Amino acid sequence: MSSNLLALHKTPPLHNISKTTTPLYQRIFIPTHVYRHPSAILLELCTSMKELHQILPLIIKSGFYNEHLFQTKLVSLFCKFGSINEASRVFEPVEQKIDVLYHTMLKGYAKNSTLCDSLKFYNRMQNDEVKPVVYDFSYLLHLCGENLDYRKGREIHGMMIANGFESNLIAMTAVVNLYAKCRKIDDAYKMFDRMPHKDLVSWNTVVSGFAQNGYARKALNLVLDMQEDGQKPDWITLVSVLPAVADIKGLRIGMSIHGYAIRSGFESMVNLSTALLDMYFKCGSVETGRLVFQRMSSKTVVSWNTMIDGLAQNGQSEEAFSTFLKMLDEKVEPTNVTIMGALHACSNLGDLERGRFVHRLLDQMKLGSNVSVMNSLISMYSKCKRADIAASIFENLKGKTDVTWNAMILGYAQNGCVNEALNLFCTMQSQGIKPDSFTFVSVITALADLSVTRQAKWIHGLAMRTNMDKNVFVATALVDMYAKCGAIKTAREIFDTMDERHVITWNAMIDGYGTHGLGKAALDLFDDMQNEASVKPNDITFLSVISACSHSGFVEEGLYYFKIMKEDYGLKPSMDHYGAMVDLLGRAGKLDDAWKFIHEMPIKPGITVFGAMLGACKIHKNVKLGEKAADKLFELDPDEGGYYALLANMYSSASMWDKVAEVRTAMEKKGLHKTPGCSLVEWRNEVHTFYSGGTNHPQSKRIYAYLETLGDEIRAAGYVPDNDSIHDVEEDVKEQLVSSHSERLAIAFGLLNTRPGTTIHIRKNLRVCGDCHEATKYISLVTGREIIVRDLQRFHHFKNGRCSCGDYW
DNA sequence: ATAGGGTTAG
Structure with missing residues (x-):
């Protein structure tokens, strides 16, 4: 019986009907005009503009066209199908317009036209001496809410009061809704509080108001309050509160709401199922999400959209894309949100081909002017490593929003185009667009990639001045x-001064310690994290912890954390985790264990895993396993020259020169190249870039000369060149001289141009080679300088002839 | 004949 509560609320009880003399047509809800003529029944059943045009001649022929009821119905239908012009063509010629016709027309304006035009029509009503009714105000207030026009909304609120609707339930509910939509939730609540009587609809309005303004807990509490007030939540209450549940990832609350919905017989409401679907995905419960979607007896385009994006956000991008295709197959008309979901999936997959397919589709759908869609398109091309295409879309896009700027800045940042990102950041501000937390995160990430301290301090200062450093994500x-x-x-x-820390904050700090070789600090921090009730370690946390163990040689600990990750935390290891484990074992010299580990993996081992294996074989000169790993790598990623280089380095470390030559020939034949070594160093507000063996730098001569004297000094101090490292796979003979590796040029430049005692920061795009590592240790000794090198995988702090990695890297 | 509250999105 509870499921009928809403129905009882809206219609009089049945026994009342049978006692009165209500005419038959009212009892079965057929309006008067329909009762009078069969053509009107068609009008009642009409569901599209096309049908309406077919029926129109019949109405005219019937002679009822001039009746008020028909005119009003026609205006209503034309407006419903979106044509204010055709409604107007019915409305204007009517000589004796009844009030209802005006009200209907005003509704049409409010739903299909601008606020300005609607207000003009309202003024006309005043002139024509039509007394406004409460609904006129609610349409207008609704429109103000949609346009987020708080000022006009207040004006209309005033007009409403002037017309005597100050304490009208419906009018006040509309006001509450308006203030909530305009993000003035306090004002909204004040109005709600002032209402002498509150019904289900007004409670629902205030619940959704708090939910939409990000006050999830408050929204949930209000649902309890409303029940104390004697209102039983209906399915709209649930739909309104579910986004709040999703916000706080309250899976348990969500599930109890789901239970309540089933008990109350709301299961068949599509919108409710869709809201549940969304909640389950936002709570990370993919399985339940799939189940809810499967069980839905009918699906709207919103259900499909929620499913597609929900899957994409939960790492199921392949399934997201196939769901998108299935939706097209079932002839469901995609919307802009569908396209955004599909693009999201392509971004995650980094699949340019499919991304282009969606791009063509959205062009066909004429969605090219939809800013949100174009923002997603920019993100997609950026993620597919085509910042150039993203940039050309960005340039040509009319009506850029802050989101557009953020998407492009992030796109540049993710593609290593730091200067472009910084330039765009400046252009954005010069055009009066305020950077938000997203913008800062993108720019900071880009600068992090460069490792340039001066710029780091600059953006940090800017973040502090704009109070952006209080945002968790910016601070992280x-x-x-x-x-x-x-x-x-x-x-x-x-990290210590932050008021609020997110999982990613902990992850960043743990990873920082790990790459600095401070394994103990990383593990201590992981312990501290357990004492924090509000955060739970996720898969990334464990990846950072395991690789921290790997960098510090904590094999036992690494195995332990890998175990508890699965058993105590219920997290499924990804390819990256397996790669980190192989690295952990391999680096420590347990190559057979690593090889065994690969074969016992429950998923098919990928490049990450074999890459780690080959790297470990190179360090420990295990040619047999290294060759096996390399074979797998060539099979999995035949176009990557880096693996050939690694293999050659392995042979050279084992002094197998003929094999080195063989690999070099194979590389040349395939036209593959090793990524050129490149090091960055900051000097006087500029970043100086050095390539291996390069002579383009203005100070080049001075640098090479200095490297020679430096070479003599370190040899005198005990440095012995490592001949094994010399046989690199570079084509140029000069590049074979390790003394011209990019980091040495950068270090020499740094030493020549900074005052004695200054720490030198170098950023290298590849891993440091053994000989350079050894040489840098001696350089730090003879010059008394601290040298910090960040390579592809970790930090090396060179000081007094030693490195923080303890020669373990 | 007009009728206040509701789901998806960087």
């Missing part, structure tokens, strides 16, 4: 950036 990006700039202490200081 700062922690990450300082860690990547080698300033691990500053990173920790920011």
Whole structure:
């Protein structure tokens, strides 16, 4: 019986009907005009503009066209199908317009036209001496809410009061709704509080108001309050509160709401199922999400959209895309949100081909002017490594929003185009668009990649001045950036002063310690994290912890954390986790264990895993397993020259020169190249880039000359060149001289141009080679300088002839 | 004949 509560609320009880003399047509809900003529029944059943045009001649022929009821119905239908012009063509010629016709027309304006035009029509009503009714105000207020026009909304609120609707339930509910939509939730609540009588609809309005304004807990509490007030939540209450549940990832509350919905017989409401679907995905419960979707007896386009994006956000992008295709197959008309979901999936997959397919589709759908869609398109091309295409879309896009700027800045940042990202950041501000937390995160991430301390301090200062550093995500990006700039202490200081820490904050700090070789600090921090009730470690946390163990040689600990990750935390290891484990075992010299581990993996081992294996074989000169790993790599990713280089390095470390030559020939035949070594160093507000063996730098001569004297000094101090490292796979003979590796040029430049005692920060795009590592240790000794090198995988702090990695990297 | 509250999105 509870399921009928809403029905009882809206219609009089049945026994009343049978006692009265209500005419038959009212009892079965057929309106008067329909009763009078069969053609009107068609009008009642009409569901599209096309049908309406077919029926229109019949109405005219019937002679009823001039009746008020028909005119009003026609205006109503034309408006419903979106044509205010055709409604107007019915409305204007009517000589004796009844009030209802005006009200209907005003509704049409409010739903299909601008606020300005609607207000003009309202003024006309005043002139024509039509007395406004409460609904006129609610349409207008609704429109103000949609346009987020708070000022006009207040004006209309005033007009409403002037017309005597100050304490009208419906009018006040509309006001509450308006203030809530305009993000003035306090005003909305004040109005709600002032209402002498509150019904289900007004409670629902205020619940959805708090939910939409991000006050999830408050929204949930209001649902309890309303029940104390004697209102039983209906399915709209649930739909309104479910986004709040999703916001706080309250899976348990969500499930109890689901139970309540089933008990109350709301299961068949599509919108409710869709809201449940969304909630389950936002709570990360993919399985339940799939189940809800499967069980839905009818699906709207919103259900499909929720499913597609929900899957994409939960790492199921292949399934997201196939769901998108299935939707097209079932002839469901996609919307802009569908396209955004599909693009989201393509972004995650990094699949340019399918991304282009969606792009063509959205062009066909004429969605090219939809800013949100274009923002997603920019993100997709950026994620597919085509920042150039993204940039050309960005340039040509009319009506850019802050989201558009953020998407492009992030796109540049993710593609290593730091200067472009910074330039766009400046252009954005010069055009009066305020950077938000997303913008800062993108720019900070880009700078973190560069590892340039001066720029780091600049953006940090800017974030502080704009109060952006209070945002968790911005602060986390700062922690990450300082860690990547080698300033691990500053990173920790920011971490410690944060009011709120997200999982990603902990992850960034743990990873920072890990890459600095501070394994103990990383594990201590992981312990601290357990004491924090509000955060739970996720898969990334464990990846950082395991790789921290790997960098510090904590094999036992690494195995332990891998175990508890699965058993105590219920997390499924990804390819990256397996790669980190192989690295952990392999680096420690347990190559057979690593090889065994690969074969016992429950998923098919990928490039990450074999890459780690080959790297370990190179360090420990295990040619037999290294060749096996390399074979797999060539099979999995035949176009990557880096593996050939790694293999050649392995042979050279084992002094197998003929094999080295063989690999070089194979590489040349395939036209593959090793990524050129490149090191960055900051000097006087500029970033100087050095390539291996390069002579393009203005100070080049001075640098090479200095490297020669430096070579003599370090040899005198005991440095012995490592001949094994010399046989690299570079084509140029000069590049074979390790003394011209990019980091040495950068170090020499740094030493020549900074005052004695200054720490030198270098950023390298590849891993440091053994000989350079050895040489840098001696350089730090003879020059008395601290040299910090960030390579592809970790930090090396060289000081007094030693490195923080303890020669373990 | 007009009728206040509701789901998806960087």
